[in-house]
Amino acid sequence: DCPGTGSAQAGRAAACQGCPNRRLCATGGAAPDPAEAAELRERLRSVKHTILVLSGKGGVGKSTFSALLAHGLAADEAKQVALLDIDICGPSIPKMMGLEGEQVHQSGSGWSPVYVEENLGVMSVGFLLSSPDDAVIWRGPKKNGLIKQFLRDVDWGEIDYLIVDTPPGTSDEHLSIVQYLSATHIDGAVIITTPQEVSLQDVRKEINFCQKVKLPIIGVVENMSGFICPKCKNESQIFPPTTGGAEKMCQNLNVSLLGKVPLDPQIGKSCDKGQSFLSEAPESPATSSYRNIIQRIQEYCDQDHSHEEKII
DSSP states (O other), X not given: OOOOTTSTTTTTSGGGTTOTTHHHHHHTTTSOOHHHHHHHHHHHTTEEEEEEEEOSSTTSSHHHHHHHHHHHHHTSTTXXXXXXXXOSSSOOHHHHTTOTTXXXXXXXXXXXXEEEETTEEEEEGGGGSSSTTOOOOXXXXXXXXXXXXXXXXXXXXXXXXXXXXXXXXXXXXXXXXXXXXXXXOOOEEXXXXXXXXXXXXXXXXXXXXXXXXXXXXXXXXXXSOOEEOTTTOOEEXXXXXXXXXXXXXHXXXXXXXXXXXXXXXXXXXXXXXXXXXXXXOTTSHHHHHHHHHHHHHHHHHHSOOTTSOXXX
């Protein structure tokens, strides 16, 4: 039973034995010192809203959702949107955003994001690799250092929405991004799952992680929620919700269900081509679901959450 990163027993409790983050929690190693916190605060002071996209499970569609959330928010040309990919070992955002092979450029004010549109910038370790097939074989401290560098050294400029795509799990990268961003403000996390119990059991751990570090949960998105045959219009459950799916889990844990997105083969095709599924398939039921979810996230961000507990 994890005592939480803010507890005096963090890294020292009996439950911490054997945890790979024990030493990090015990020393507070991921938390920026006051000088670093001031530096991060200064760099990110012009970011209005920050949204983390999380899941305890791999392969449930976090990066796909992050990319489409960025496209959906950037459809309003008056909004500036940034997408930060901190999946250090599996950076798929450059491919999904049509930016594979692009390089990061440096100026006097820091690294410049790579732009998809004038109002949509992207940063990923994928831009730092000589080949998209290169493996990133790094231990935790080096990954943490790069995450800090992305926040501190990238010239994000005036941004309405910063979306952070994360790797699966509740480990180094997640602790680091939450604690580095504690110097500023995080609106909350969107948690992605698929309907089957094998996914939900890991997502429950992610929800528990958010509660331990006092990270607000905007809500849960259920991806791959059924498949409607384009010919006969019958719906099939590719991933059967044997325990009630995300809807039942959200009811049990008192978390908002933002929506369910049905399977559509065009989603994978659009991601492989680096194009926005929302504009490629505007009539798809999945597009309608995504747009409703994005609207709910915008509404959440527009509310005043200043009364909520501070992130540890």
